Amino acid sequence: xxxxxxxxxVGIAGxxxxxxxRIADPSGSTGALVFLATGxxxxxxxxxxxxxxxxxxxxxxxxxxxxxxxxxxEFAAAVAGAELIAAVLWxxxxxxxxxxxxxxLRPVVAAATILAYxxxxxxxxxxxxxxxxxxxxxxAAAAQVAVDTGARRLLRLRLSVSRRARLAWMAIxxxxxxxxxxxxxxxxxxxFGVWGPLLFSTPLLAxxxxxxxxxxxxxxxxxxxxxxAMAPEFGGIVPEGHSKRVAALSVAMAAELGVSASDxxxxxxxxxxxxxxxxxxxxxxDPAQRVSAAEVAAVTGEMLREIKPLAAAGDIxxxxxxxxxxxxxxxxxxxxxxxxxxxxxxxxxPEVAMETLRSAPGYVYDAKVLSSLELVAARAPExxxxxxxxxx
Amino acid sequence: xxxxxxxxxxxxxxxxxxxxAAVAVLGWxxxSLALEATLVFGALAVVTAQRHVKxxxxxxxxxxxxxxxxxxxxxxxxxxxxxxxxxxxxxxxFDQFKRGSRGWMAFNVAxxxxxxxxxAAAYAAWPIxxxxxxxxxxxxxxxxxxxxxxTIWTILVLSYVVEGVHSWRESLAELLPxxxxxxxxxxxxxLLGRLYLDIGPAAxxxxxxxxxxxxxxxxxxxxxxxxxxxxxxxxxxxxxQKDPYTAGHAERVAVYAGYIAEExxxxxxRAERLRFAALMHDxxxxxxxxxxxxKPGKLTEDEFLRVRIHERVSVQMxxxxxxxxxxxxxxxxxxxxxxxxxxxxxxxPYIIMVADAYDAMTxxxxxxxxxxxEVAFQELRDKxxxxxxxxxxxxxxxxxxxxxxxHGAGHEADLHFENAPEMGLGSAxxxxxxxxxxxxxxxxxxxxx
Numbered sequence: 001x002x003x004x005x006x007x008x009x010v011g012i013a014g015x016x017x018x019x020x021x022r023i024a025d026p027s028g029s030t031g032a033l034v035f036l037a038t039g040x041x042x043x044x045x046x047x048x049x050x051x052x053x054x055x056x057x058x059x060x061x062x063x064x065x066x067x068x069x070x071x072x073x074e075f076a077a078a079v080a081g082a083e084l085i086a087a088v089l090w091x092x093x094x095x096x097x098x099x100x101x102x103x104x105l106r107p108v109v110a111a112a113t114i115l116a117y118x119x120x121x122x123x124x125x126x127x128x129x130x131x132x133x134x135x136x137x138x139x140a141a142a143a144q145v146a147v148d149t150g151a152r153r154l155l156r157l158r159l160s161v162s163r164r165a166r167l168a169w170m171a172i173x174x175x176x177x178x179x180x181x182x183x184x185x186x187x188x189x190x191x192f193g194v195w196g197p198l199l200f201s202t203p204l205l206a207x208x209x210x211x212x213x214x215x216x217x218x219x220x221x222x223x224x225x226x227x228x229a230m231a232p233e234f235g236g237i238v239p240e241g242h243s244k245r246v247a248a249l250s251v252a253m254a255a256e257l258g259v260s261a262s263d264x265x266x267x268x269x270x271x272x273x274x275x276x277x278x279x280x281x282x283x284x285x286d287p288a289q290r291v292s293a294a295e296v297a298a299v300t301g302e303m304l305r306e307i308k309p310l311a312a313a314g315d316i317x318x319x320x321x322x323x324x325x326x327x328x329x330x331x332x333x334x335x336x337x338x339x340x341x342x343x344x345x346x347x348x349x350p351e352v353a354m355e356t357l358r359s360a361p362g363y364v365y366d367a368k369v370l371s372s373l374e375l376v377a378a379r380a381p382e383x384x385x386x387x388x389x390x391x392x
Numbered sequence: 393x394x395x396x397x398x399x400x401x402x403x404x405x406x407x408x409x410x411x412x413a414a415v416a417v418l419g420w421x422x423x424s425l426a427l428e429a430t431l432v433f434g435a436l437a438v439v440t441a442q443r444h445v446k447x448x449x450x451x452x453x454x455x456x457x458x459x460x461x462x463x464x465x466x467x468x469x470x471x472x473x474x475x476x477x478x479x480x481x482x483x484x485x486f487d488q489f490k491r492g493s494r495g496w497m498a499f500n501v502a503x504x505x506x507x508x509x510x511x512a513a514a515y516a517a518w519p520i521x522x523x524x525x526x527x528x529x530x531x532x533x534x535x536x537x538x539x540x541x542x543t544i545w546t547i548l549v550l551s552y553v554v555e556g557v558h559s560w561r562e563s564l565a566e567l568l569p570x571x572x573x574x575x576x577x578x579x580x581x582x583l584l585g586r587l588y589l590d591i592g593p594a595a596x597x598x599x600x601x602x603x604x605x606x607x608x609x610x611x612x613x614x615x616x617x618x619x620x621x622x623x624x625x626x627x628x629x630x631x632x633q634k635d636p637y638t639a640g641h642a643e644r645v646a647v648y649a650g651y652i653a654e655e656x657x658x659x660x661x662r663a664e665r666l667r668f669a670a671l672m673h674d675x676x677x678x679x680x681x682x683x684x685x686x687k688p689g690k691l692t693e694d695e696f697l698r699v700r701i702h703e704r705v706s707v708q709m710x711x712x713x714x715x716x717x718x719x720x721x722x723x724x725x726x727x728x729x730x731x732x733x734x735x736x737x738x739x740x741p742y743i744i745m746v747a748d749a750y751d752a753m754t755x756x757x758x759x760x761x762x763x764x765x766e767v768a769f770q771e772l773r774d775k776x777x778x779x780x781x782x783x784x785x786x787x788x789x790x791x792x793x794x795x796x797x798x799h800g801a802g803h804e805a806d807l808h809f810e811n812a813p814e815m816g817l818g819s820a821x822x823x824x825x826x827x828x829x830x831x832x833x834x835x836x837x838x839x840x841x
Binding site: 130134164167168170171174175177178181182185186192193195196199200202203204206207209210211213214216217218219220221223224225226227228230231234235236276277279280281282283303304306307308309310 | 526527576579580583587590591592594595597598599601602603605606607608609610612613616617618619620622623624625626627629630633634668672675676678679681682683705708709710712713714715
């Protein structure tokens with residue numbers, strides 16, 4: 001079942017159940033609780049995704065609404081019911097690996113949400129003062145972040161602390177607070193009922209849509225680069241998987257050496273594409289001859305520098321980086337590529353390859369960069385990456 | 393940014409004078425300015441005006457309208473002046489302070505001030521207000537939104553007419569789609585204004601945070617998309633370095649594919665996917681040795697097989713890209729032919745095939761000169777239903793004729809080799825490669841791009 005169908009199914013079923021509950025209990029809050037529980041299920045199906053695939057569900061915003069407006073038992077029932085339905089939908093998807101862990105994570109976050117909210121309300125007494133309500137909601141949102149992050153570390157689920165992840169949490173928290181106030185009001189004022197969370201969720205839904213578009217565009221961009229990186233492999237110029245292995249090694253070494261995130265991105269692009277220029281060169285008359293590495297670097301660097309977003313990667317490939325931080329990137333790429341040539345192409349053992357690199361004259365390889373390679377290679381002696389299927 | 397046209401100077405002066413007069417009259421007669429609301433939403437308006445994102449030619453993401461609508465509600469019918477000032481500030485873009493753009497700034501600020509005055513007046517005159525129960529209260533935004541639209545459209549249509557670029561009908565047709573985004577923003581603005589009345593400025597901060605984050609993500613999305621576009625240029629340059637005869641080929645195939653998509657009423661997202669696939673359809677040629685790609689004349693059987701590998705490489709490389717997989721998975725192969733018995737086959741590969749074949753026929757190659765357009769059209773028609781998808785072939789011919797474009801012999805846009813040898817009909821570069829005949833045949837018409 002597609003996500004759109006699931007969303008429609010849940011939305012329609014929730015609307016019917018909520019209306020029925022409201023008819024059966026016109027003066028009570030059961031109908032509203034059913035509507036909000038539906039929001040929790042829908043929020044489980046819509047997530048804000050970071051670069052590394054770590055997610056924050058929109059249901060956390062709805063959790064704030066329910067925690068701030070209902071008793072603990074009602075909150076527990078709504079969360080349990082919603083998670084149960086979400087679990088059924090997840091498992092029908094057959095991608096159940098991480099969902100089992102998510103099923104453990106959500107109740108823990110839910111418990112932290114209501115405990116934090118109630119704790120601040122109890123301590124500050126004036127439950128219907130705007131400042132107290134805002135403080136309690138902020139504490140509940142902060143508890144969600146802390147507990148979700150901690151639990152993800154324990155459960156070894158994907159976790160991100162990138163700028164995009166921080167923005168995702170901010171969007172969830174601010175929308176959750178707004179939706180909560182929209183639902184319950186403060187001191188009897190500004191009470192919109194279920195219309196509040198419904199309408200105030202619009203900015204959050206716009207945020208979700210923007211995240212989805214960005215995620216799809218980023219994925220397409222990286223896949224296009226990776227696809228281009230495979231051309232030299234298909235052309236028989238480099239061994240299968242060379243570009244991806246060099247990219248993975250380079251990124252790991254950059255992390256060891258404390259290279260900034262943006263420089264690491266440029267380095268990764270440079271590593272993926274560092275042989276691309278060779279496909280544009282004429283084949284040598286004598287098959288035993290090889291095109292010189294310097295010529296390949298110059299041609300590739302020139303090509304990449306003509307493309308604005310890849311200009312920095314072009315400098316790294318061409319080895320013409322003037323800034324010290326870029327010179328580190330140039331060194332990393334050189335070491336990673338030569339190491340992969342020695343191991344994957346020439347069939348040397350990692351220790352032999354390391355020794356060969358170490359025994360080169362001092363001006364060829366930077367000692368710090370070699371040390372970082374040693375650390376990375378010791379941690380993951382064989383970087384498993386998917387290369388081109390050359391059986392075409 | 394486009395320079396402000398001279399023809400709009402008097403018109404802009406007129407609406408600016410009108411806006412200034414309105415502010416003066418309102419300021420003179422106002423009992424109160426609703427100062428706090430004006431300051432809070434005015435500040436928000438200035439911030440949102442600088443964070444404007446243009447998603448496409450028709451869709452803008454601008455929370456400015458929402459902020460101005462909230463100001464109208466927050467002023468609680470007490471201050472039209474506050475609403476006008478906030479509305480004007482939603483269009484105060486600092487990047488327009490520079491020389492050449494100030495005219496646009498004056499035009500935008502004045503027209504927004506007048507349009508929001510109309511919206512505020514409509515809201516004040518409407519009997520349903522902020523104190524009604526939900527969802528009835530939401531009806532309050534309808535007259536305000538309609539008054540805003542009617543006023544701003546009138547100002548814009550008149551400006552187009554004064555400038556002489558469009559008739560009023562064409563102008564209105566261009567503006568109408570943008571009206572759809574007004575009502576949702578009006579509803580959120582209404583709620584924000586109502587919440588402001590209850591809980592004060594905190595409401596503004598809470599709603600603006602996710603809006604600004606959404607804006608940041610949209611801006612990042614556009615940057616990534618531009619990077620992606622430029623990266624595809626990398627592929628095209630690499631291909632052109634290998635085979636100068638095909639300079640501009642990928643872009644032209646993408647343009648022709650776009651023509652066909654338009655004729656077949658593709659949705660924008662689908663047309664965009666097709667454009668990428670068309671730009672990248674020859675990606676596999678990267679692995680074909682230059683000597684083979686540029687060989688004038690006939691290929692040997694071995695060379696032919698080596699060249700042929702590029703089709704499968706193209707499929708495999710395009711399959712690495714999620715959004716192109718549905719197209720690549722069905723074999724964007726030069727050997728592919730139209731199969732009327734396979735209704736599940738997506739039409740996109742057939743579109744690229746027709747566009748590729750047409751461009752190759754109407755371009756000069758290393759083995760023959762370009763063919764005249766009529767010959768290319770005839771070839772498409774002759775092989776329609778057997779080699780080419782009939783709808784795609786007809787759509788391309790129709791689109792080119794509609795645009796009065798002429799391609800082919802003597803009309804190529806990027807003619808690189810005027811003295812190319814005439815080697816017979818040949819074909820679409822690699823577009824419809826035919827295997828060399830086993831026997832020696834001097835008139836064989838196979839070749840490569």
